[in-house]
Amino acid sequence: MNWKKLVKTAYPAVIVVAIYLLTMLLLKGGLLNKYYIQVMMFAGINIMMTASLNLINGFTGQFCIGHAGFMSLGAYGAAIITTMVFNGKNIPVLAQTPVFLLGLFVGGCVAAFVGALIGLPSLKLKGDYLAIVTLAFGEIVRAILRLIKPIGAARGMIGIPNYSTIAWILLFMTLTLYLLKNLIYSPYGRAFIAIRDNEIAADVMGIDTTKYKITAFCIAAFIAGVAGGLYAHLLAFIQPDSFSFVKSSDFLVFMYAGGSGSLTGSIVGAALLTMLPEVLRFLSEWRIAVYAAILVLVMLYRSDGLVGGKELPFMRIRRKELYEEPLFVRKATKKHPSAQDR
Numbered sequence: 001m002n003w004k005k006l007v008k009t010a011y012p013a014v015i016v017v018a019i020y021l022l023t024m025l026l027l028k029g030g031l032l033n034k035y036y037i038q039v040m041m042f043a044g045i046n047i048m049m050t051a052s053l054n055l056i057n058g059f060t061g062q063f064c065i066g067h068a069g070f071m072s073l074g075a076y077g078a079a080i081i082t083t084m085v086f087n088g089k090n091i092p093v094l095a096q097t098p099v100f101l102l103g104l105f106v107g108g109c110v111a112a113f114v115g116a117l118i119g120l121p122s123l124k125l126k127g128d129y130l131a132i133v134t135l136a137f138g139e140i141v142r143a144i145l146r147l148i149k150p151i152g153a154a155r156g157m158i159g160i161p162n163y164s165t166i167a168w169i170l171l172f173m174t175l176t177l178y179l180l181k182n183l184i185y186s187p188y189g190r191a192f193i194a195i196r197d198n199e200i201a202a203d204v205m206g207i208d209t210t211k212y213k214i215t216a217f218c219i220a221a222f223i224a225g226v227a228g229g230l231y232a233h234l235l236a237f238i239q240p241d242s243f244s245f246v247k248s249s250d251f252l253v254f255m256y257a258g259g260s261g262s263l264t265g266s267i268v269g270a271a272l273l274t275m276l277p278e279v280l281r282f283l284s285e286w287r288i289a290v291y292a293a294i295l296v297l298v299m300l301y302r303s304d305g306l307v308g309g310k311e312l313p314f315m316r317i318r319r320k321e322l323y324e325e326p327l328f329v330r331k332a333t334k335k336h337p338s339a340q341d342r
Contacts, residue, residue, distance in 0.1 A: 012315075016174045020167060037166055039278050041234055044169040045227050046270040048176045050254040051263055052223035057252075058261040059184060060216040061196030062123070063131040066138025067224055067251050070111040072243035073141060074225025075232035076151060078107035079160045082233065084150075088161035100163040104172075104229040111225025112218045114141075119217040123210060126199075138248055145240040156239025157232075164234035172230060176223050180263055181315055183219070192216055196261075257298050259305025264312045269305065 023040065026032040049071060056064045081103035082088035088099055122133040146154040183189050191212045194202040203209050232238045258269020276294070280287040298306065 012174065012178070016170050020170055023166060036278075038234070039275060041164065041166050041169050043271045043274040044166070044173045045231050045234070046251070046254060046274050047173050047267055048227040048230075049224055049251050050258065050270040051176055051180055051266040052220040052227070053251050054255050054260065054263065054266045055180060055183075055192070055216050055220045055223075057255060058265075059189065059196060060192040060213060061199070062213060062216070063127060064134040064217075064220075065131050065252060066134035066136070066245070066248055067220075068243040068245070068247035069134075069138035069141040070115060070221040070224035071228035071231065071247070072145060072238075072240065073111040073114055074104075074107035074228030075238050075243070076107075076145060076157065076228075077110040077225065078103035078229030079157055079232045079238060080151065081106050082163065083157070083160050088163070089159065096161070096163060100161075100168075100233065103233075104226050107229040108222040108225035111228070112222035115217045115221030116214060119214040123213045123217065135245065135248075138243070138245060142240045142243055152239070154240065156237060156242075158237050160232050160236045160238065162233060162236050164230045169230055169234075172226060176226075177263060177267070177315070179219075179223075184263070185316065188212065188215065253295065257295060257305060259307035259310070262305065262307045262311060263315050264310065265305050265307035268307055272306075 023032065023037065027034075027037060049067065053064065053067045056062045056067075082099055086095075086099045088096065091099060118134075118137050122130060122137075125133060145151070151157050184192070191202070191207050194205070194207060195209050195212060199209055228243075254269040254273050255266060256269075257273060258267070259265025273295075277287060277291055280290055283290055302308065
């Protein structure tokens with residue numbers, strides 16, 4: 001057995017388990033309270049949302065600014081299953097986990113299905129035009145949800161069971177990052193990156209650009225739907241206005257501040273910017289102004305993001321054929337030997 005390879009494979013899972021155990025110890029020791037645990041849970045959900053948005057914007061080169069629309073579909077889809085179909089608060093304890101997982105799966109599938117419907121006609125557009133379509137999609141979803149009375153309409157949906165725990169959120173966050181890491185370093189991922197770098201050249205090379213863009217859209221929408229389901233079962237209350245354009249713009253800020261085209265950037269950007277307002281809470285009314293000033297400084301002095309297209313060692317797959325040429329533009333540290341030297 002290759003123990004070295006096994007350790008490298010299990011390394012991310014060990015980190016997540018260690019974070020969970022440390023959090024529980026700090027909670028029992030009184031150094032953390034439930035409010036800070038909730039902030040950490042929001043950070044985990046935001047990491048899922050930012051990483052899925054990065055798949056569309058950062059790795060495939062599209063421009064989606066209505067990502068909260070997929071989150072809202074997943075949130076309502078999951079909440080309908082657990083609250084209205086199974087009456088989640090009154091079912092036996094042993095049945096709660098299967099019902100919760102079913103709700104998350106249904107929410108993800110609803111978001112992916114709508115993502116495919118939106119993607120088929122709209123992904124022929126590019127740049128600003130695609131951004132306008134995705135923005136309109138997010139607002140249309142919000143407007144429709146405000147009109148459906150059985151799910152609370154504009155008032156919102158209440159009575160959702162609190163099934164989301166920090167263990168569930170850490171698990172799904174880890175699965176999301178693992179899925180996206182393997183996807184990006186697969187032939188599909190190379191196609192996504194080729195489309196981002198030069199869509200015309202990718203089309204000439206035989207890549208079905210529309211198919212791959214829709215695939216990226218559907219995968220990202222499914223992850224956003226699952227994250228929305230976790231969000232709904234964390235707050236136990238959702239309303240359409242919680243998923244407005246402001247929510248979508250938050251995910252854009254997390255992604256570009258952390259680093260577009262980097263899963264590590266998604267983690268860093270979402271985690272830091274979710275927790276930063278709480279760290280600055282002692283500044284009272286000046287908190288938002290300082291938060292905005294920090295973002296301006298980051299964009300001025302780190303225009304490619306805090307991470308800037310780099311990945312932690314366990315967030316990439318080392319394959320020689322992938323590293324003959326750099327995945328992201330970096331300064332060469334060593335000159336390639338010429339043909340004569342070989």
